[in-house]
Amino acid sequence: MPYSILVVDDSRFDRIIIKNIIEELGHIVIGEAENGKEAINEYFKLYPDIVLMNLLMPVMDGIEAMKFILENDPQANIIVTSSSSEKEYIKKAIINGAKDFLAIPIQKEKLKEILEKI
Numbered sequence: 001m002p003y004s005i006l007v008v009d010d011s012r013f014d015r016i017i018i019k020n021i022i023e024e025l026g027h028i029v030i031g032e033a034e035n036g037k038e039a040i041n042e043y044f045k046l047y048p049d050i051v052l053m054n055l056l057m058p059v060m061d062g063i064e065a066m067k068f069i070l071e072n073d074p075q076a077n078i079i080v081t082s083s084s085s086e087k088e089y090i091k092k093a094i095i096n097g098a099k100d101f102l103a104i105p106i107q108k109e110k111l112k113e114i115l116e117k118i
Helices: 012-024 036-046 062-072 087-095 108-117
Strands: 004-008 028-033 050-054 078-082 100-103
Touching (some): 004 012, 004 036, 012 028, 028 036, 050 062, 062 087, 078 087, 100 108
Parallel strands (some): 004 028, 004 050, 050 078, 078 100
16 A cells, blocks of 8 residues: 655756656555645645755755654654764764664655555
8 A cells, every 4th residue: 555755855857857756656645745734734734644854954854854754753754864974963862762874865665664664
């Protein structure tokens, strides 16, 4: 069964690439956001099965947005993404409830593997 997915990234280019990969895997992108604040609004409007959220964004970063979403919907499935390999930031995301981490550029097989675990 295909998942409905919200893609959150401040880079329009990265959102397009991620959206294409998700659709190639047979899932549906039901919304997009370019910062954490928009992600919160879109999440509670759409209630996607999964959120793919970049950690480093303007206005509100991915960790703060993720914390807010999970405080209000503990069942949310959030996968964090980042082009940064800062281990402390990634560790903080996982400790705060992220289901997994994906490095940007996203590899199709890695995303498929993570989605199959959810």
